[in-house]
Amino acid sequence: xxLLFVTVFLISTFLLLCTSPETFLSALLDGAGKGATVSVSLxxxxxxxxxxxxxxxxxxxxxxxxxxxxxxxxxxxxxxxxETLQALSMNMSVNLLGISGAATPYGxxxxxxxxxxxxxxxxxxxxxVLNATSLQVIPTSIxxxxxxxxxxxxxxxxxxxFLATLFSTFLAVTLTRIFIPPKKSAIEGERxxxxxxxxxxxxxxxxx
Numbered sequence: 242x243x244l245l246f247v248t249v250f251l252i253s254t255f256l257l258l259c260t261s262p263e264t265f266l267s268a269l270l271d272g273a274g275k276g277a278t279v280s281v282s283l284x285x286x287x288x289x290x291x292x293x294x295x296x297x298x299x300x301x302x303x304x305x306x307x308x309x310x311x312x313x314x315x316x317x318x319x320x321x322x323x324e325t326l327q328a329l330s331m332n333m334s335v336n337l338l339g340i341s342g343a344a345t346p347y348g349x350x351x352x353x354x355x356x357x358x359x360x361x362x363x364x365x366x367x368x369x370v371l372n373a374t375s376l377q378v379i380p381t382s383i384x385x386x387x388x389x390x391x392x393x394x395x396x397x398x399x400x401x402x403f404l405a406t407l408f409s410t411f412l413a414v415t416l417t418r419i420f421i422p423p424k425k426s427a428i429e430g431e432r433x434x435x436x437x438x439x440x441x442x443x444x445x446x447x448x449x
Contacts (some may be wrong), residue, residue: 275390282389286381291343306334317371317414318355318364319423324352329368338373339380339402348372363423370413378407 332347355364387395
């Protein structure tokens with residue numbers, strides 16, 4: 242990725258020097274100034290939300306949100322480990338608020354814990370696609386960038402972002418379930434084993 246950005250920068254620099262060398266320095270300084278403005282705006286936004294999350298954790302609100310998302314996480318990732326579900330729930334909750342940077346530590350912890358589960362391949366793939374598509378109810382980071390760039394209506398992105406990420410997340414989850422199906426757990430296997438003969442016996446008795 243770094244190599245790609247360096248290549249784009251060098252090509253852009255070369256073209257600008259060839260076509261309009263007198264504007265090169267001003268464009269470079271203007272871009273650096275805008276980058277600094279956006280960075281400061283994002284730092285302020287992340288500081289507010291991370292501070293709020295710490296208050297949520299200390300007051301128990303985070304645990305309440307985690308309890309709401311745990312059933313979804315349990316169904317999606319096929320695990321019953323409480324520590325893993327806690328990390329997954331926090332990762333999903335923060336992503337819903339559009340603060341992807343704050344979701345990263347929870348995602349890393351969840352990935353490490355999922356590697357130890359029976360469905361490691363499926364669970365890791367599901368974690369990746371959920372973070373890549375990132376369903377967002379409030380796209381906080383994008384709103385912060387639009388505010389920094391002096392957008393006239395920075396909140397107009399909320400509904401389009403929600404609809405776009407809802408579709409991409411639904412499609413990604415569906416494709417993951419199709420192409421990397423989860424393995425049946427030992428408990429489910431035992432249920433199938435004991436359930437099948439009972440069904441067969443019932444049918445045989447009905448036939449007689």
